Amino acid sequence: MNRDNATWRQQLAQHDAGALADLRATLMRNLRRGLAGRPRADDSFLEDCAQESLLRVLDKLDQFHGRSQFTTWATALAMRVAFGELRRSRWKDVSLSDLTADDDQAAPDVAGDGAAPDVQLQQRDLAAALLASIQHDLTARQRTALVAELKGMPQDEIARQLGSTRNALYKLTHDARKKLRERLEAAGFTADDLVSDAGK
Amino acid sequence: MPLSPTELAKLLELLAQTQNHELNCEQCLALVAEFAESQLAGQSVAANLQAVQQHLAVCGECREEYEALREALISMRENGPDE
Numbered sequence: 610m611n612r613d614n615a616t617w618r619q620q621l622a623q624h625d626a627g628a629l630a631d632l633r634a635t636l637m638r639n640l641r642r643g644l645a646g647r648p649r650a651d652d653s654f655l656e657d658c659a660q661e662s663l664l665r666v667l668d669k670l671d672q673f674h675g676r677s678q679f680t681t682w683a684t685a686l687a688m689r690v691a692f693g694e695l696r697r698s699r700w701k702d703v704s705l706s707d708l709t710a711d712d713d714q715a716a717p718d719v720a721g722d723g724a725a726p727d728v729q730l731q732q733r734d735l736a737a738a739l740l741a742s743i744q745h746d747l748t749a750r751q752r753t754a755l756v757a758e759l760k761g762m763p764q765d766e767i768a769r770q771l772g773s774t775r776n777a778l779y780k781l782t783h784d785a786r787k788k789l790r791e792r793l794e795a796a797g798f799t800a801d802d803l804v805s806d807a808g809k
Numbered sequence: 810m811p812l813s814p815t816e817l818a819k820l821l822e823l824l825a826q827t828q829n830h831e832l833n834c835e836q837c838l839a840l841v842a843e844f845a846e847s848q849l850a851g852q853s854v855a856a857n858l859q860a861v862q863q864h865l866a867v868c869g870e871c872r873e874e875y876e877a878l879r880e881a882l883i884s885m886r887e888n889g890p891d892e
């Protein structure tokens with residue numbers, strides 16, 4: 610049955626059995642489409658995620674403001690649930706301290722061998738300035754969080770191991786990025802230097 | 810704190826995209842459905858959704874979820890909601 614946004618909201622608020630079953634089926638289908646080809650995303654995993662997502666949707670129903678199709682909004686919540694589960698199972702045994710163990714590091718060759726000598730030199734200066742700034746301008750907590758993120762550890766897992774929340778962690782690493790960028794700019798590197806580096 | 814060249818390059822790219830004011834992941838999630846629909850409709854990014862686009866550029870996790878959402882919406886459009 611096709612429902613408009615208001616009908617979805619109203620029926621789900623009343624825990625209408627038909628609406629719950631239809632939404633669960635829709636989430637299941639969309640999860641299957643969105644996670645196609647991912648290892649571990651088998652039917653039983655997807656069913657668990659659809660069920661968990663359904664509860665999440667009911668819990669956040671009053672946060673839906675009708676600015677998209679209801680099912681698109683619900684699917685976005687379901688993707689967060691599903692990817693959160695996938696990441697958690699992959700990273701649950703990795704410790705933050707092992708991942709970010711302190712260790713002095715020479716500036717690696719970010720430019721690669723193909724770049725012209727003057728470009729290589731500038732890239733090496735940039736890498737050295739960045740590494741120095743990571744060591745000296747960030748707090749230990751900022752450094753740990755940022756490095757763990759760069760190594761792919763999920764934000765939920767970093768937050769859990771730091772005894773923090775995902776929102777607080779975002780602020781921590783955002784502040785760290787702002788500080789590093791500010792320091793590089795103060796050292797004479799422009800936003801363009803960063804962009805052209807990233808593309809190489 | 811050993812970073813590989815790839816990780817350093819990733820950080821430089823992140824710094825290039827960093828803005829003073831950014832949405833966090835929770836704020837991004839609240840707007841991403843609207844953003845996905847407008848992108849699929851081929852609309853230019855509305856002012857209130859530019860922050861979503863910026864967050865997706867700096868947050869790999871939200872970007873991964875957005876891409877899966879997009880896949881699901883495209884597939885639904887092609888196959889119909891009940892396939």
Ligand SMILES: [Zn+2]
Nearest residue numbers: 833834868871
């Ligand atoms: Zn995010």
